[in-house]
Amino acid sequence: MPFILHPRLAAGGFDFGVHRGCRVLLKNNAIFPWFILVPEVGEEIEDLHQLDAATYQNVTRAIRDVSCFVSAHFRPGKLNVAAIGNQVRQLHIHIVGRSPGDPAWPGVVWAFEGKQPYDSASVEEVRAAFEEWIRSGHP
Amino acid sequence: MPFILHPRLAAGGFDFGVHRGCRVLLKNNAIFPWFILVPEVGEEIEDLHQLDAATYQNVTRAIRDVSCFVSAHFRPGKLNVAAIGNQVRQLHIHIVGRSPGDPAWPGVVWAFEGKQPYDSASVEEVRAAFEEWIRSGHP
Numbered sequence: 079m080p081f082i083l084h085p086r087l088a089a090g091g092f093d094f095g096v097h098r099g100c101r102v103l104l105k106n107n108a109i110f111p112w113f114i115l116v117p118e119v120g121e122e123i124e125d126l127h128q129l130d131a132a133t134y135q136n137v138t139r140a141i142r143d144v145s146c147f148v149s150a151h152f153r154p155g156k157l158n159v160a161a162i163g164n165q166v167r168q169l170h171i172h173i174v175g176r177s178p179g180d181p182a183w184p185g186v187v188w189a190f191e192g193k194q195p196y197d198s199a200s201v202e203e204v205r206a207a208f209e210e211w212i213r214s215g216h217p
Numbered sequence: 218m219p220f221i222l223h224p225r226l227a228a229g230g231f232d233f234g235v236h237r238g239c240r241v242l243l244k245n246n247a248i249f250p251w252f253i254l255v256p257e258v259g260e261e262i263e264d265l266h267q268l269d270a271a272t273y274q275n276v277t278r279a280i281r282d283v284s285c286f287v288s289a290h291f292r293p294g295k296l297n298v299a300a301i302g303n304q305v306r307q308l309h310i311h312i313v314g315r316s317p318g319d320p321a322w323p324g325v326v327w328a329f330e331g332k333q334p335y336d337s338a339s340v341e342e343v344r345a346a347f348e349e350w351i352r353s354g355h356p
Contacts, residue, residue, distance in 0.1 A: 125296045127284035138277040145266035156306075157264045160299030164315060164323040167295075176303060184303035189328030 081118040084168040092201050094208055098140035099133065100171075104204055108194045110187055111152040111175035111204075113144050116168065124167050141171055147211045148175045151204070162188060220257040223307040231340050233347055237279035238272065239310075243343055247333045249326055250291040250314035250343075252283050255307065263306050280310055286350045287314045290343070301327060 083093075083101060091103035091114055099119075105112040117137045123129060129137060145157055154175030161171045174187050182190035222232075222240060230242035230253055238258075244251040256276045262268060268276060284296055293314030300310045313326050321329035 125284065125288070126298060127281045127288060127296065134277070134281060135274065138273070142266045142273060145264065149264070149266060156303055157266065158299070158301045158303070159265060160297070160301070162297045162299070162325060164295055164297070164325075186301060186303075186325055186327045188325045 079120065083116060084166050084170075086166050087114060087116060087168065087170060092196075092205070094205055097143065097212060098136050100137060100140040102140075102144065102208070104196075104201065104208075106195050107192075108196045108200065109181060109192055111148050111154060112187065113148060113173045115140055115144060115171045115173065117171075119169065121168060123169050124163060125169065126161050126171075137171075141173065143212075143216075144173050146216065147208060148173055150216070151207050151211070158187065160188075218259070222255060223305050223309075225305050226253060226255060226307065226309060231335075231344070233344055236282065236351060237275050239276060239279040241279075241283065241347070243335075243340065243347075245334050246331075247335045247339065248320060248331055250287050250293060251326065252287060252312045254279055254283060254310045254312065256310075258308065260307060262308050263302060264308065265300050265310075276310075280312065282351075282355075283312050285355065286347060287312055289355070290346050290350070297325065299327075 087103060091105045094102040094104055099117060101116040101118060103114040105114055119129065119133065126134065141159060145159060149157060152175045155177040158174045158176050163170060176183060181192050226242060230244045233241040233243055238256060240255040240257060242253040244253055258272065265273065280298060284298060288296060291314045294316040297313045297315050302309060315322060320331050
């Protein structure tokens with residue numbers, strides 16, 4: 079069965095393509111540098127530990143790569159990395175750059191209502207930086 | 218420098234020993250089956266992606282093992298797995314069994330104030346099950 083991105087994830091972010099078998103999304107909330115990875119696996123998989131060992135390793139490497147990009151590009155004070163999925167059950171992993179003084183600090187972004195959509199120039203800037211990061215072999 | 222568990226982590230949970238280089242804690246909140254893994258690494262490491270590749274792989278395997286235990290033993294509806302650390306900066310990973318109908322559902326446990334300490338018999342029951350899980354080679 080072909081992989082279908084959950085409509086709520088698709089609607090909430092910008093698709094940056096596939097890295098190590100994971101769809102990479104930039105969440106459309108410019109308040110935080112916030113990426114979401116969606117492993118392109120069957121919908122019966124809702125939790126990371128349900129992945130077979132090889133896919134699990136691949137997904138955790140993708141998490142590391144995108145974490146390194148967020149850290150290097152946005153220089154946040156801290157990363158928050160989480161697989162939650164209580165509402166959208168399709169397996170997805172949040173990678174969020176956090177900084178003391180951001181509007182949700184020190185709370186978690188998943189309990190924070192604030193939103194600020196990106197303008198398209200900013201999205202393209204982040205996309206170009208991400209693509210260059212991948213292309214240059216940083217991961 | 219010897220590894221020293223952060224006093225807030227030490228005070229908030231029961232020490233179940235070391236698995237794959239990570240201290241395993243059962244958080245003292247019986248409302249949720251909630252484990253915390255603390256990789257025994259230098260205090261300069263605050264985010265998962267800062268671990269060297271081999272240690273990162275080992276830690277992600279430990280996360281998988283403990284996730285499998287929580288899933289098999291407590292049979293929650295969902296796992297929430299997260300590295301946050303905005304307040305306690307020592308690298309630590311939450312592995313929390315969640316179920317529709319638990320008091321924080323569908324919100325996240327990090328924005329939930331409720332607490333219910335374990336009685337010691339229950340802690341020893343979970344400890345015995347965890348140790349048996351490790352001993353039997355389930356991981």
